[in-house]
Amino acid sequence: MAPLMTIDIPKEYGYVLLTATGSLFLSTWHAFRVGPFRKAAGVKYPAQYASNEQIRAESDVNKQQAMHLFNCAQRAHYNFIENHASFxxxxxxxxxxxPVASSIMGAFWGVGRVLYATGYTRKDKEDGKGRLLGFWASLLQLGLMGMAAKVGYDVVTA
Structure with missing residues (x-):
């Protein structure tokens, strides 16, 4: 059996923990944000989305838009959830x-996720392209993954 390795956590790791905690609040913000869109759309629980059939059958154009925006808000929330664990x-x-670089990248990732969610639900961007305002957060996430891979490599080769 190989000898055990110890890892010293730098004091600055506290920034990482604070950034992670901030992302938990961001997750809660996403969850609460969907509620008003659901109410405006009139989509009852447990339905996750307004179906295309429901939207087409609705004669009120404002209600159709509300249903579409609810779907966008819900999708932005799910996209956050899909990425949160790997982030x-x-x-x-x-x-x-x-620790410092990771925390800074993580904080900007959170800003990007807010821009993604709010952009996705812009009435003037009904094609969903408003989400591209925060799409760059994905690049930060990839950067963090690359840095994590470097840490793993360094541990294996130490």
Whole structure:
């Protein structure tokens, strides 16, 4: 059996923990944000989305738009959830060696996720392209993944 390795966590790792905690609040913001869109659309629980059939059958154009925007808000929330676990994993691992850089990238990732969500639900961008305002957050997430891979490589080759 190989000898155990110890990892010293730098004091600055606290920034990583604060950034991760901020992302938990951001997740809650996403969840609460969908509610008013659901109410305006009149989509009852447990339906996750307004179906295309429901939207087409609606004669009120404003109600159709509300249903579409609810779907966009819900999709932005799900996209956040789909990415949150891998973001946190990369943040925690990369932060072991690069705590300040990871935390800064993580904080900007959060800003990008807010822009993604709010852009996706803009009435003047009904084609969904408003989400591209925050799409760059994906690049930060990839950067964190690369940094996490570097940490793993360094541990294996130490």
């Amino acid at each position: 946190l994993t990369a943040l925690f691992v990369a932060g072991v060696k690069f």
